[in-house]
Amino acid sequence: MDARDAVPLEIEPFGNPELLASKLRDSGPVHKVTLPDGMPAWLVTGNQEVRQALSDPNLVRSIEAASPDLHKYLGLASSDFVLTRHMLFADPPDHTRMRKVVSKAFTPRRIERLRPRIQEITDELLEPVLPLGEADLVAALALPLPIAVICELLGVPYADREEFEQYAETITGINASSTHEEVIAAGQWFDKYTTQLVESRRRRPGDDLISAMLAAMDEEARLTDLELRSNVFLLLAAGFETTVNLIANGLLALLRHPEAMAVVRDDRRLLHTAIEEILRYDSPVSSITYRFAAAPVKIGDVEIPAGDHVALSPPMANYDPAKVSRPAEFDITRSPNPHVSFGHGIHFCIGAPLARLEGEVAFGTVLDRMPGLALAVPPEKLTWKPSFIVHRLDSLPVTFDPARR
Template sequence: MPAAARITDLTTDIFARPEELLAKLGSRQPLHRITLPDGMPAVLITGNPEAREALADGRLVRSIDAAAPELHKYHPLASDDYALSRHMLFADPPDHGRMRKLVSTAFTRRRVEAMRPRIQAITDELLDAVAAAGTADLVTAFALPLPIAVISEMLGVPFEDRTDFERHAEVLTGINASSSFDAIVEAGRWFDGYLGDLVRRRRADPRDDLISAMIAAQEQGDRLTDLELRSNALLLLSAGFETTVNLIANGLLALLRHPDAAAALAADAALLPAAVDELLRYDSPVSCVTYHFARERVEIGGFEIRPGEHVVIAAAAANHDPRVFDEPSRLDLTRPDAGQMLSFSHGIHYCLGAPLARLEGEIAFGTVLRRLAGLTLAVPESELTWKPSFVLHRLERLPVTFTPARQS
């Protein structure tokens, strides 16, 4: 395929709006050379089959060592100043498999399903706090604290530390958008110190949590360095809540926009598993999957990716590929092909926490629709705003009104 002119004037928010993005790109061809809003050159993949091919191609690696030298300055988490980037998300085989195997047993479907009662209890506690008021911001009161509580309990983060954790994690999820390089480095140092202290406490006093389990595995088989242990703990903490926050908030907004779909879901809980996948597809929590680098020449869809180039998967656009999804702009909670969405990525970096996120989504949507009767937006849609990021699609607030629950 002949090289097209590089597209340089893409805004941060357009990556979450597939039809607008494709219109701006000027064609539905599945690969494009662009400049990201932070200035980093990239090959953007918008087609679903092509994205799957790229994510499964071992020649596209996460190591910054494979990137062209001029790209290094755009990758803050690869800096030696950032201590906690030595985790499985930025690792390639064989290190990736070694680290992933260590923590994967905590996220099996059986273990995740065993957490259902506790997740339901946290959900009910959060809704109890707002049910009588008849109004709430469902981001700050519900979508954000629910997954933070769940993943913090899994890792053994004390309740009193979660506010500080959330504040610093917000910096990391603003990478390439709302967070400066210095702020990212500072947040990384805070987490390095905090997790180092938590690991020391768990070595002295093991608990029934994931950090204690990683320490035990490390001591038995020496499969994680101390830095890898802290890095993977941070990955689980941050990745374990961010996509789920967005799934819940974006999904609730989609249901508010489609009252017939919300009514059908409220009437039939059996629709929940399929509905979660469709909501993940319809308004993806992740707009782009960044930081894949071509170790050698790669051809995908007739498009040549040169050695050292940065490859970005436009997950939201791939989730609206009409070659895969019939009428992709239509919300259909019974869509049979929703499982082809790429909101959890694909290949060896497929999201380890996907079963947990799906379960939290099922419980969140089912419980909100059951308990908050008459749920409607409290502001015009035009007043809703999203966190500035071309990687994540996060609502800032979701103000709603509903029928107040009677206090007993």
């Protein structure tokens, strides 16, 4: 790709579809850009075109299809990063085989069984702040809840969670706030840690997801040791990020639309459609990267040469007026809701049901136990993590009516 006529993009617009649209040269669904880390890409912004790209078998995850001049940008997909053999970076048939094992372990029944424990963790997290009448809901709830849930699901000891969080933050800050050396070091830590976890479950199986994955393997769907460890890493490091942002961004959306918050508080039947609208209105994921044209690919009216990098913008796809009426309006009754915040096609987020469940419990509990909830600062004072991959608030300070001790 000739970068001379590409639109250079900074981090800030990626989480803001209206701002990003203003930075692009035209209103078409495919744009030649340079990402904030310097990587050239075709950025797909149309809803239908994003779905097309996510379903096209000629757009692959394998870095072998990438033009050689792109390899220096590949970060988590580079050969320096040891845990790359997971389903997110795999193409069929390897992807099909890996996902079969994880899906057999990560069942809807197993997820729904977590509801009482998710409620219990949520109550435990909120209990210390309820008498105070003020809190940072990122630090108090949105961050620790998904970490606690995924760690319990995979059997990570409570004492290890702080260190796990530190290295996971490094991984999810890739291409923006984390250096290549820091990401590689974090990967080495996860490699040692997942090795210990897997060996522990082989010796002493339990009621956890790793044990279930080991039990789910058969002759048709076996994982190598590296594939197993890589998929455990994927569930650990990436498994909580979408949920953190769903909860934080969702609380912010409700706080900025108090009439919608009041309606949901009065009628919990609307919570399911409200969660889908939160996912559309402020996507937890700012961009999906690392797809490469294994052969020339046509998306919309644009012919993309073999070897080029294709990135996708869920926020802009979620605001596409061709698919979404009144896209800038926060409508908790919107149905159907054609958002692509969890992806589409074979790589649709396997943890989406768990994220929705955690969001349902978190929002419901906050609405129940924090009457008078309001932002403690003007919305323009809020800041975001410096990443163009995920859209996460640094903090969400709020006030509410304090509970009596």
